[in-house]
Amino acid sequence: MPSRISDSCRPHHSQKHFDLNSIKELPESHAWTSSNDHYTQENSCNFESIPVIDLDNNNNNNNNNNILDHIGHACKKWGAFQIINHSISEKLLQDIEVAGKTLFSLPMQQKLKAARSPDGVTGYGAARISSFFSKLMWSEGFTIVGSPIEHARQLWPKDYNKFCEVIEEYEKEMEKLAGRLMWLILGSLGITKDDVKWAVGPKGETKEGCAALQLNSYPACPDPGRAMGLAAHTDSTILTILHQNNTSGLQVYQEGNGWVTVPPIPGALVVNIGDLLHILSNGSYPSVLHRAVVNRTRYRLSVAYLYGPPSGVRVSPLSKLVDHRHPPLYRAVTWSEYLGTKAKYFDKALSSVRLCVPLNGFTDAKDHKGVQVG
Numbered sequence: 001m002p003s004r005i006s007d008s009c010r011p012h013h014s015q016k017h018f019d020l021n022s023i024k025e026l027p028e029s030h031a032w033t034s035s036n037d038h039y040t041q042e043n044s045c046n047f048e049s050i051p052v053i054d055l056d057n058n059n060n061n062n063n064n065n066n067i068l069d070h071i072g073h074a075c076k077k078w079g080a081f082q083i084i085n086h087s088i089s090e091k092l093l094q095d096i097e098v099a100g101k102t103l104f105s106l107p108m109q110q111k112l113k114a115a116r117s118p119d120g121v122t123g124y125g126a127a128r129i130s131s132f133f134s135k136l137m138w139s140e141g142f143t144i145v146g147s148p149i150e151h152a153r154q155l156w157p158k159d160y161n162k163f164c165e166v167i168e169e170y171e172k173e174m175e176k177l178a179g180r181l182m183w184l185i186l187g188s189l190g191i192t193k194d195d196v197k198w199a200v201g202p203k204g205e206t207k208e209g210c211a212a213l214q215l216n217s218y219p220a221c222p223d224p225g226r227a228m229g230l231a232a233h234t235d236s237t238i239l240t241i242l243h244q245n246n247t248s249g250l251q252v253y254q255e256g257n258g259w260v261t262v263p264p265i266p267g268a269l270v271v272n273i274g275d276l277l278h279i280l281s282n283g284s285y286p287s288v289l290h291r292a293v294v295n296r297t298r299y300r301l302s303v304a305y306l307y308g309p310p311s312g313v314r315v316s317p318l319s320k321l322v323d324h325r326h327p328p329l330y331r332a333v334t335w336s337e338y339l340g341t342k343a344k345y346f347d348k349a350l351s352s353v354r355l356c357v358p359l360n361g362f363t364d365a366k367d368h369k370g371v372q373v374g
């Protein structure tokens, strides 16, 4: 089993690199039909979207419980929410956007100098999940884990400092925010720091988690109705914090409602629940299926901070949420082990770590359809 997150992805199909900016007509290779992705055609018109939560206590009657209630409700109903007053400065959000745009507007042969290696995690390339689809996505990605310096040097041999400074500052601020969000979300389930030993250091501080930063670029597309920016997936994280530029594209899937657009709100960030929180919460807070669609005229950029537990930590349903009526539904996994599982099974990854739980003592569930559990 791999032990670091950088070891856990399987080799990619080799892929021709398209310069999406110069393509005037959608090639067959990028034309999706409903058989490529059974959700593609399904676009609902919806008036409701994910909640916007103000993280400033002063705007919540100085009552942290109000925030916890909002968050708990959002996690149950949507698996995602937007946050405002989150303490990440507008300046830093602007800087990271500029850094991303600068990177993606480099000539293709320059970007390929930092190409992700076939069995690697970091660098430039198509989304890792591409190998599960026969059609190509209308996007480019750049993944950073820890220091960006090695790749930045490949891209800008002399002039890599500014890029690195912005990325490092962003990672530092996101790490703090992700820790805070994790405790708020767990808090809404009645979980405190005493209940999650692996997340707390000797002085009561939140232990530094592992994380990846994913820059996604979605050029304007001549035929957006038939293209796919980033195919439907759940993140293999505890939680993901996403910044999108002023162009919409992110959609979350809600049972009964279909695909719901998450409108960009200037300065707001999107938080979504990943598979590891699904496991930790023993299924109470399901990870959210989401995707990115593309646009005919506008360029779209998004920056995802993918937050996971410290390396080596085995994550399993929290014991406070488990009893004889609520048996653990998932086995323990480390982040790198789960990333390997995702790379192999993709949308079946979560069910592949699910435990078989007898229904009320019946071991063969299919013979007892309709029996109520619990």
Ligand SMILES: C=C1C[C@]23C[C@H]1CC[C@H]2[C@@]12CCC[C@@](C)(C(=O)O1)[C@H]2[C@@H]3C(=O)O
Binding pocket: 005, 121, 127, 128, 129, 130, 143, 211, 212, 214, 233, 234, 235, 236, 237, 304, 306, 339, 342
């Ligand atoms: C830490 C992570 C999480 C990864 C793999 C690795 C680095 C890049 C992440 C993403 C980012 C884009 C969607 C996704 C599905 C993908 O293709 O690459 C993510 C994947 C996961 O959440 O599984």
Ligand SMILES: O=C(O)CCC(=O)C(=O)O
Binding pocket: 214, 216, 230, 235, 242, 244, 249, 250, 251, 290, 291, 292, 301, 302, 304
């Ligand atoms: O571009 C987006 O809005 C979605 C990106 C995303 O889902 C990811 O990077 O995991």
Ligand SMILES: [Fe+2]
Binding pocket: 233, 234, 235, 240, 290, 304
């Ligand atoms: Fe995602």
